[in-house]
Amino acid sequence: MKIKFVIIFYLALICLPFDEFPFGVYGFGVNKPLSLYIFLLFLILNIPVLLRLRYKNTELIIFSCILFLIICSFYISYLRYNSIDNQYKVLNEFLGGVITYLSFKAYADIKDEKALLKMFKIILGSYILASIFGIIEFVYIYIAKSDVIISFLQLFLSPRFYGYLYSGHRIQFSFGEPSFIGFHLFLVVFPIILLLNFKGYKIGKLLKFNTCIFLLLSFISLSGKFILDFLVFILAYIFLYKERLTTTKFKLLGLLSIVTLIGGFYLLNYTDLFSRFQNGLYEDSSGRVRSDLSIISLIAIKDHQLMGYGLGNFLDAFKNNISYVDESFGDNYELVTDYYLQNFYLHCYNMYGRILTETGIVGVFIFILIFFKLAKYSKHNFNKFVSVLLLYNLLQVDTFSFFQLSFWIALFLSPSFWEFLNMERKGEQEFEAETKAS
Incomplete structure (x- = not known):
């Protein structure tokens, strides 16, 4: 070849x-x-x-697993959100x-x-x-x-x-x-x-x-x-x-x-940096957004435990949980903007949290399988x-x-x-x- x-x-x-x-x-x-x-x-x-080309079983399994989760997400999204x-x-x-x-x-x-x-x-x-x-x-x-x-x-x-x-x-x-x-x-x-x-x-x-x-x-x-x-x-x-x-x-x-x-x-100005860590990054707009989104990505599985919200639907997890994670999120421009978005692809900036929230227990099991296949x-x-x-x-x-x-x-x-x-x-x-x- x-x-x-x-x-x-x-x-x-x-x-x-x-x-x-x-x-x-x-x-x-x-x-x-x-x-x-x-x-x-x-x-x-x-x-x-x-x-x-020769394709290994590992490659075919990874491709099939992720494609399966995407197909499931199409089905879940159509049933729940009609979109x-x-x-x-x-x-x-x-x-x-x-x-x-x-x-x-x-x-x-x-x-x-x-x-x-x-x-x-x-x-x-x-x-x-x-x-x-x-x-x-x-x-x-x-x-x-x-x-x-x-x-x-x-x-x-x-x-x-x-x-x-x-x-x-x-x-x-x-x-x-x-x-x-x-x-x-x-x-x-x-x-x-x-x-x-x-x-x-x-x-x-x-x-x-x-x-x-x-x-x-x-x-x-x-x-x-x-x-x-x-x-x-x-x-x-x-x-x-x-x-x-x-x-x-x-x-x-x-x-x-x-x-x-x-x-x-x-x-980076160490005094400001220490104060940001001391306040949980909440004094920094971007840090606060990433912190809130990461926390939401870890707790939102409680809403849909088996299959999650579906890949691509993190915005719904955000809207359903932001008030619990950050009661005063209304004073952060980025968080408020995200909250009022419609049909928008919101990132949580954390692959582990995304897998947990958007694919649920089934997705976590699949990605653990992928991890050991690659290990x-x-x-x-x-x-x-x-x-x-x-x-x-x-x-x-x-x-x-x-x-x-x-x-x-x-x-x-x-x-x-x-x-x-x-x-x-x-x-x-x-x-x-x-x-x-x-």
Whole structure:
């Protein structure tokens, strides 16, 4: 089997740093990365390849289970609300994840180690674009507030960037908002760099320089989530790779953690940060919204225990429970706006809470089954490391089209990626032996 039009696949990789351009910027009604649609074109041109690919039982079970929950949600929503509009959005979201997954599966299953290396390096190189945006935003905030810069940025970023630049003085690169930085830096860039380092591949000076710029500018995003993501990344690395760490490296990582924490508190104004935690984040509008939605997502199962509210119907769970969770929610603009919305797809920003509320006990059982099906492919240290990061980040995102999730699962299930892992430097346990043992 030979994959065709691979240049289209590489073009999709180059566009990965664009979270909202052009669909979320120009009001096309879709807020998905440009890459997704280029991946779709790539798949259409390689339909014969897709039909001849071998699909594991794990893949078929996961696909069938999620599709079953979506079909159930259509049925539940039609019976309870006489509307299935939100379920079409869920289906669209699911298809986005499938498109990303199949694109990387088609590439990884057919290509060899050199091709995988090329893919990883193109992904790293694509973030040079993100850094360029970060530098431009830095210039605007700290050097020259120019209308020319604003005119350029508004071509690629959604209107929300005005608030981050004008009032917040926050850098967001080419992403949807500053809080998305961790998804790119700690779930894509750093894991790939670590993987290439373990295999002994050298990363070019330009990519090293860009990574340093990317990291330094990320601190100026003034995102508390970025600081937390960085600390979790360091702790996960220390825990899972402690055998690799010399005393010097361990001390350096400890020092880096302390510097990150102190630097983060300084940049974010530590007095305000402590007061926000002391008051349960209620002094912060966004923090209060996320806190209320997360609590609701955990308690709303009491309303519909077996099958939940149905995928896409979190807004109804919100309306039925917000007054119990936050009696004074009326003084928060975002919460009030959400309450009076009709037929709207409301996010709870927590995948675990979403599964609990929208799919009930049946859905929880299904996702536990999926978890154990995937766990046997995560016994290699690197896979464990990325899996821990993914599980942590699902506390902050609730979409089935989460690119990083589809990307890594596709690689974990790919035989060529197992071979790629097997060729790491000495000191790593043989992944093939681990897979057989499982």
